[in-house]
Amino acid sequence: MSLTLPQGMQITGAIEPGFDSILTLPALELVAKLHRAFEPRRQQLLAARVERAKRLDAGERPDFLPETKAVREGHWTIAPLPKALECRRVEITGPVDAKMVINAFNSGADSYMTDFEDSNSPKWHNQIQGQINLFKAIRRTLTLGQAGKTYKLNDKIATLQVRPRGWHLDEKHVTVDGQRVSGGIFDFALFLFHNAKEQIARGAGPFFYLPKMESHLEARLWNDIFVMAQNEIGLPQGTIKATVLIETILAAFEMDEILYELREHSAGLNAGRWDYIFSCIKKFKNDRDFCLADRKQVTMTSPFMRAYALLLLKTCHKRGAPAIGGMSALIPIKNDPEKNAVAMAGIIKDKRRDANDGYDGGWVAHPGLVDVAMKEFVDVLGDKPNQISRQKKYTHIEAEHLLEFKPEGPITEAGLRMNINVGIYYLAAWLAGNGCVPIYNLMEDAATAEISRSQVWQWIRSPKGVLEDGRKVTETMVRAMVAEELQGIKDAGYEGSTVDRAAEIFEQMSTSEDFTEFLTLPLYEEGSF
Ligand SMILES: CC(=O)SCCNC(=O)CCNC(=O)[C@H](O)C(C)(C)COP(=O)(O)OP(=O)(O)OC[C@H]1O[C@@H](n2cnc3c(N)ncnc32)[C@H](O)[C@@H]1OP(=O)(O)O
Ligand SMILES: O=CC(=O)O
Numbered sequence: 001m002s003l004t005l006p007q008g009m010q011i012t013g014a015i016e017p018g019f020d021s022i023l024t025l026p027a028l029e030l031v032a033k034l035h036r037a038f039e040p041r042r043q044q045l046l047a048a049r050v051e052r053a054k055r056l057d058a059g060e061r062p063d064f065l066p067e068t069k070a071v072r073e074g075h076w077t078i079a080p081l082p083k084a085l086e087c088r089r090v091e092i093t094g095p096v097d098a099k100m101v102i103n104a105f106n107s108g109a110d111s112y113m114t115d116f117e118d119s120n121s122p123k124w125h126n127q128i129q130g131q132i133n134l135f136k137a138i139r140r141t142l143t144l145g146q147a148g149k150t151y152k153l154n155d156k157i158a159t160l161q162v163r164p165r166g167w168h169l170d171e172k173h174v175t176v177d178g179q180r181v182s183g184g185i186f187d188f189a190l191f192l193f194h195n196a197k198e199q200i201a202r203g204a205g206p207f208f209y210l211p212k213m214e215s216h217l218e219a220r221l222w223n224d225i226f227v228m229a230q231n232e233i234g235l236p237q238g239t240i241k242a243t244v245l246i247e248t249i250l251a252a253f254e255m256d257e258i259l260y261e262l263r264e265h266s267a268g269l270n271a272g273r274w275d276y277i278f279s280c281i282k283k284f285k286n287d288r289d290f291c292l293a294d295r296k297q298v299t300m301t302s303p304f305m306r307a308y309a310l311l312l313l314k315t316c317h318k319r320g321a322p323a324i325g326g327m328s329a330l331i332p333i334k335n336d337p338e339k340n341a342v343a344m345a346g347i348i349k350d351k352r353r354d355a356n357d358g359y360d361g362g363w364v365a366h367p368g369l370v371d372v373a374m375k376e377f378v379d380v381l382g383d384k385p386n387q388i389s390r391q392k393k394y395t396h397i398e399a400e401h402l403l404e405f406k407p408e409g410p411i412t413e414a415g416l417r418m419n420i421n422v423g424i425y426y427l428a429a430w431l432a433g434n435g436c437v438p439i440y441n442l443m444e445d446a447a448t449a450e451i452s453r454s455q456v457w458q459w460i461r462s463p464k465g466v467l468e469d470g471r472k473v474t475e476t477m478v479r480a481m482v483a484e485e486l487q488g489i490k491d492a493g494y495e496g497s498t499v500d501r502a503a504e505i506f507e508q509m510s511t512s513e514d515f516t517e518f519l520t521l522p523l524y525e526e527g528s529f
């Protein structure tokens with residue numbers, strides 16, 4: 001099948017049946033227009049990340065920006081929220097395949113964040129089929145017959161929000177004037193073009209979640225894209241609404257500024273805890289004093305995580321913006337009621353803490369968690385849609401609290417092996433086209449896998465990377481464990497064909513001198529993508 005493309009655009013991805021309904025000329029013209037207008041700035045901002053990282057490697061510590069003090073101290077709020085985004089007590093998230101889309105819309109959650117990002121492996125098929133699934137779901141025509149079950153949408157469904165890819169990712173199958181387009185702009189523009197007006201007609205709107213930003217200038221870029229896109233397709237300015245994930249340590253120092261940049265388009269902030277932990281490891285990887293304990297010891301009550309969560313909450317409510325909590329990795333455990341009860345108790349504790357702190361809602365990974373999480377928010381909110389205007393005594397947070405990186409121990413052999421094992425499993429799934437998997441009864445996605453592999457890299461290099469039995473974590477130790485864990489995965493019956501390559505990449509990434517900025521960057525260059 002051949003497509004009519006805008007001048008200067010090339011598409012190398014296979015055009016499967018139905019893809020032409022998304023890859024239409026006017027939709028691609030919007031992609032090309034946004035690319036030409038904003039790609040130089042995206043590249044400048046990515047280069048600025050590299051420069052900042054060099055300064056951090058040299059010992060600079062982040063702080064609140066002197067040049068934006070007036071924004072932090074000024075009296076302003078974000079624009080009023082549309083009705084459809086007032087009540088977000090429980091938001092379910094998940095990748096864009098048809099069954100997930102239908103189940104998430106039907107889950108009983110207030111909102112559904114459909115994910116082209118952390119939980120999605122960005123194969124060309126997944127990206128375009130995902131857009132088709134959303135196009136049909138919005139028009140209530142998405143159905144599926146699978147395993148003797150018929151899937152269709154209920155009359156009442158969750159409010160949709162869409163998470164495009166982060167600034168670092170390209171869409172390599174689409175070039176304009178010989179340059180790859182931004183994955184984020186591609187996902188955003190196609191969704192907006194096809195669905196914005198339909199969503200508005202149905203009482204919702206074009207609502208987005210924006211991932212992995214590191215500065216308010218990156219938020220300004222999204223805002224400028226929104227302004228141009230609204231003009232291009234004839235939407236009133238301010239129609240698009242976006243919630244920003246605060247999931248990098250640097251963005252935590254610019255929360256006010258990020259809300260300010262997007263104030264006409266803002267729908268608040270979300271505490272993306274997993275990427276946040278990863279970002280802390282990445283940004284302080286060369287600091288001899290920085291070294292976090294086993295992954296499972298780093299929780300929302302660890303000092304630096306608690307400070308971040310409380311600052312996000314306070315910042316949002318001061319600006320009339322929703323504060324949405326992140327996701328516990330716990331998921332329902334089938335066929336083991338005792339373990340399942342422990343997992344549910346973990347979810348309750350997590351959501352209860354967020355609701356009592358003052359959060360307006362929080363994320364869940366699985367439909368089986370919606371009711372449990374909902375109860376915790378309803379217990380606190382009663383019949384109110386949110387608690388933005390509730391008068392609370394918010395904790396004062398300083399830079400030093402955000403940088404209190406504890407716990408530092410214990411680091412255990414079991415923790416090291418778990419990082420390696422889960423890392424190999426996850427990379428194998430990602431290479432096979434699945435970006436979110438249950439591993440040892442936890443949700444694993446790109447962000448949790450980033451923690452695993454970056455901890456291994458850092459423990460090898462940090463003088464504090466010492467196991468509790470006194471052995472230093474070394475490259476030789478890790479190489480041996482990669483081989484053993486790979487064998488263990490195979491012995492346990494893993495049949496996927498990508499697991500050897502996954503182990504190879506994991507080993508290379510954790511032992512190479514240079515730290516790989518995002519694990520998805522080299523993975524995306526694999527031939528199968
Ligand atoms: C760090 C971050 O970025 S967090 C955000 C990104 N992460 C996510 O979005 C997590 C999404 N969650 C998932 O992908 C899944 O829940 C997993 C992979 C963790 C677990 O999946 P499974 O083992 O397949 O779950 P399980 O078998 O219990 O699923 C039961 C049913 O719930 C459905 N389901 C599970 N999770 C979801 C979800 N998030 N959305 C919609 N439906 C879901 C399954 O499709 C299945 O449906 P069926 O009964 O009709 O067949
Ligand atoms: O995207 C969410 C996160 O925790 O990372």
Ligand SMILES: [Mg+2]
Binds near residue numbers: 118211212245275447
């Ligand atoms: Mg994330």
